[in-house]
Amino acid sequence: MKALRETEVMVIGGGPAGLSAAVEAASFGCDVTLVDSDLALGGQLIKQTHKFFGSRDERAGTRGFKISELLMDELSERRDSVTAYTNCTATGYYPEDGVLSCVKGEDEYFKVKPHKIVMATGAQERLIPFPNNHLPGVYGAGAVQTLMNVYGVKPGDRVLMVGAGNIGLIVSYQLLQAGVEVAGIVEALDKVGGYWVHAAKVRRLGVPIYLRHTVVEALGEQYVTGAVIQEIDERFQPVGEGKALDVDIICMAVGLTPTCELLWQAGCEMIFVPELCGYVAQRDKNMRTSHPDIWVAGDAAGIEEASSAMVEGRIAGVNVAKSLGHGSSAEHEKRLAEYRRRLDDLRGGEVGEKICKGIACCTVDRWEV
Amino acid sequence: MKLIEEHPILDFKHGRRVTFSFDGKQLEGYEGEPIAAALHANGVKVYRETPIRHQPRGFFCAIGKCSSCFMVVDGVPNVRTCVTPLEAGMHVETQRGKGVVPLDPEEEGR
Numbered sequence: 001m002k003a004l005r006e007t008e009v010m011v012i013g014g015g016p017a018g019l020s021a022a023v024e025a026a027s028f029g030c031d032v033t034l035v036d037s038d039l040a041l042g043g044q045l046i047k048q049t050h051k052f053f054g055s056r057d058e059r060a061g062t063r064g065f066k067i068s069e070l071l072m073d074e075l076s077e078r079r080d081s082v083t084a085y086t087n088c089t090a091t092g093y094y095p096e097d098g099v100l101s102c103v104k105g106e107d108e109y110f111k112v113k114p115h116k117i118v119m120a121t122g123a124q125e126r127l128i129p130f131p132n133n134h135l136p137g138v139y140g141a142g143a144v145q146t147l148m149n150v151y152g153v154k155p156g157d158r159v160l161m162v163g164a165g166n167i168g169l170i171v172s173y174q175l176l177q178a179g180v181e182v183a184g185i186v187e188a189l190d191k192v193g194g195y196w197v198h199a200a201k202v203r204r205l206g207v208p209i210y211l212r213h214t215v216v217e218a219l220g221e222q223y224v225t226g227a228v229i230q231e232i233d234e235r236f237q238p239v240g241e242g243k244a245l246d247v248d249i250i251c252m253a254v255g256l257t258p259t260c261e262l263l264w265q266a267g268c269e270m271i272f273v274p275e276l277c278g279y280v281a282q283r284d285k286n287m288r289t290s291h292p293d294i295w296v297a298g299d300a301a302g303i304e305e306a307s308s309a310m311v312e313g314r315i316a317g318v319n320v321a322k323s324l325g326h327g328s329s330a331e332h333e334k335r336l337a338e339y340r341r342r343l344d345d346l347r348g349g350e351v352g353e354k355i356c357k358g359i360a361c362c363t364v365d366r367w368e369v
Numbered sequence: 370m371k372l373i374e375e376h377p378i379l380d381f382k383h384g385r386r387v388t389f390s391f392d393g394k395q396l397e398g399y400e401g402e403p404i405a406a407a408l409h410a411n412g413v414k415v416y417r418e419t420p421i422r423h424q425p426r427g428f429f430c431a432i433g434k435c436s437s438c439f440m441v442v443d444g445v446p447n448v449r450t451c452v453t454p455l456e457a458g459m460h461v462e463t464q465r466g467k468g469v470v471p472l473d474p475e476e477e478g479r
Contacts, residue, residue, distance in 0.1 A: 049378045136414040136427025143431035151406040152381035154371040223414040
């Protein structure tokens, strides 16, 4: 499979943003190729057992994995226009000739020359340094969710959760649903970062949340057999003695950072935005980057959540279709106005303040022609 | 196997149950699911040993990015077992060090 494949639109990533971009572009008649490195499409949505917040337009009140099924239904309606490859990683972008290299599985290599690209590569997890953090049993929260919620495998018997943001709280609750004990949640800050409703659910089930605490060591020789947690002060310096917990899993939920290697390779103008958790591509309000043929959507454009990722994907999808001359401008404008309204709704209120501040830092009014 | 038997929300649909070998031992897992998930369900946590300090590594990111779960599968090293589907009769081995990539017989003849 060495031949150069051609496609009008290449969508990289089949999570909420990428699937939305693909079906939206396809709805205007674009020929779309989508690649996702996982074995199944749906990104992180397929692992979410909780009902979403956000707005009714983005399926608030529906469980995450059900939202993914709805997107898959939409994709199957567009199967004549969208070719989707799973277990397929986009490994490089070569800006000189606009070619993407992809590897399907471990050994099938091919190249694609797309006219337009939507980068919906999502995010990757952060890790914090502590002795023995390399031991098997120290897992990312996403990995724990994959094991238990996609494949039905118990990750362990007793878990220490590191981080009380939404992911740490939600995954703790999911562990309890799966019949796994959660010994406690440590949070370095003096308050719970996630929504109160998630914190209340785990507290009601008897899981202690240790504020101003962190993990300082994983115990074990071949794999985790325990963890030492430690109280810290406001300068993150240790206070008193550490406390050993009998756990076999240390689950890291200490944040995500946008996956942006391909954007760097493409030469897109990048900017570090703390509110969006890392380097992100500068974009206009249509989600176009400084590269005229590349759009970005979802967590790759800044860490937020699945509801806004889906809307960003749709905005990118409409604009890609527009740039290729598919669809009428009346239809483009109608849909864009609707999607922008939905994004504004999602980002309204106190919770959206930080995100809006971050987005203001990386959004340009227009690109110089 | 360490499988979730009852779940209040999710209903797990596993594929065909198949046999594979891990360091010579016969284990069972579900076809099409990641090799790493099948091993974890069998209580296997150490997947490779690092080249210099000989430290254990296992499952970590589960999205094919971090290199932690590299193993030798059917003689090929550095296989990302978290995203490689299990097949019946696979030979899965703990990877020690960097592994040696077997040469393609055609290329070898050149």
